[in-house]
Amino acid sequence: MKVTIDGQSIEVEPGTTILQAARMIGGESVPPAMCYYSKLKGSGGKCRCCLVEVAKGSEADPRPMPKLMASCVTGCMDGMEVNSKSSERVREARQSVTEFLLINHPLDCPVCDQAGECDLQDLSFEHGKSKTRFIEEKRTFEPEDIGPNIQLHMNRCILCYRCVMVADQLTDERVHGVMDRGDHSNISTCISKAIDNEFSGNMIDVCPVGALTDKTFRFKSRVWFNKPYNAHRECTTPGCCGKTTVWMFGDEIQRVTGRKDVYHEVEEFICNECRFDHKDPADWVIEGPREFDKDSVINQNNYTQKLETVHIATEEGILKGRDQDRKKISMPAIPLDKEQEEIFKKGNL
Ligand code: SF4
Numbered sequence: 001m002k003v004t005i006d007g008q009s010i011e012v013e014p015g016t017t018i019l020q021a022a023r024m025i026g027g028e029s030v031p032p033a034m035c036y037y038s039k040l041k042g043s044g045g046k047c048r049c050c051l052v053e054v055a056k057g058s059e060a061d062p063r064p065m066p067k068l069m070a071s072c073v074t075g076c077m078d079g080m081e082v083n084s085k086s087s088e089r090v091r092e093a094r095q096s097v098t099e100f101l102l103i104n105h106p107l108d109c110p111v112c113d114q115a116g117e118c119d120l121q122d123l124s125f126e127h128g129k130s131k132t133r134f135i136e137e138k139r140t141f142e143p144e145d146i147g148p149n150i151q152l153h154m155n156r157c158i159l160c161y162r163c164v165m166v167a168d169q170l171t172d173e174r175v176h177g178v179m180d181r182g183d184h185s186n187i188s189t190c191i192s193k194a195i196d197n198e199f200s201g202n203m204i205d206v207c208p209v210g211a212l213t214d215k216t217f218r219f220k221s222r223v224w225f226n227k228p229y230n231a232h233r234e235c236t237t238p239g240c241c242g243k244t245t246v247w248m249f250g251d252e253i254q255r256v257t258g259r260k261d262v263y264h265e266v267e268e269f270i271c272n273e274c275r276f277d278h279k280d281p282a283d284w285v286i287e288g289p290r291e292f293d294k295d296s297v298i299n300q301n302n303y304t305q306k307l308e309t310v311h312i313a314t315e316e317g318i319l320k321g322r323d324q325d326r327k328k329i330s331m332p333a334i335p336l337d338k339e340q341e342e343i344f345k346k347g348n349l
């Protein structure tokens with residue numbers, strides 16, 4: 001089947017969604033996605049971030065679809081023509097969805113651990129407005145302790161259902177879900193239970209915002225001060241691939257996550273033992289720096305960009321005692337192999 005998105009055509013298999021086809025094409029036409037997650041069955045159709053305009057339904061029925069369609073749950077038809085980034089209507093709709101999501105989402109990026117790798121932050125950067133029309137108070141929830149490893153910050157949740165699907169599809173026993181209805185809907189455990197399944201930590205990786213964060217990493221560092229490296233270990237947990245990204249500050253591992261691709265989706269899920277219990281570099285075989293393609297604040301000034309010397313006129317007193325931190329941020333902590341070192345020197349790693 002042939003489908004055309006923003007003027008670019010591609011052949012796809014029957015059953016491919018518009019979003020999947022757009023990802024095959026890549027580039028700016030790929031709609032943003034806050035609830036779809038290719039590794040979770042049945043995800044998508046909740047957030048409406050991925051709306052596109054179907055200008056031609058198919059070769060057999062060329063009529064345009066009257067409403068904008070959620071690309072993550074709309075299948076491609078032969079001869080379909082879709083407008084994504086190129087459509088003013090789509091841009092306006094994405095702006096409205098962003099505004100809608102921010103009605104209740106707190107603007108606490110400066111203190112949120114997800115800042116720098118938050119899909120809502122990226123969405124707001126591209127489609128957000130600098131003003132709000134909402135004068136009512138934001139929805140707030142009482143804090144709930146869901147166990148020793150995961151911090152739930154319900155005020156930030158956008159109800160994408162991804163964490164519920166992780167619990168459904170990866171763990172033996174789901175103890176949390178979406179409670180209540182309407183604007184009272186919230187992620188919670190039924191009778192304040194701890195979420196302690198061996199794969200529950202993956203909820204942190206799939207959460208597009210800072211509603212679920214890693215307690216072992218909480219407030220330790222801003223993510224852009226960490227250096228991500230691919231690492232692996234002989235993991236004996238059934239179902240865990242043992243392949244992770246370790247986030248280092250100097251020679252200290254501050255956080256372990258799954259390996260995320262350009263769409264912030266993990267390549268494979270990992271167990272809680274790998275994620276929370278192995279922060280000693282000796283536990284890991286470090287393979288080399290993790291490369292990111294997606295524009296993000298994490299990529300600014302780190303070793304995946306061209307190295308440049310930046311001189312900032314900072315008062316001397318402010319920097320006192322910070323030299324060690326600066327070295328840890330700007331130096332590769334792990335010796336690179338010869339080939340990587342050469343690339344690193346050229347600034348292209
Ligand atoms: S806690 Fe995160 S992953 Fe779960 S529904 Fe809310 S936003 Fe989605």
Ligand code: FES
Nearest residue numbers: 045046047048072
């Ligand atoms: S990504 Fe399509 S509706 Fe959320």
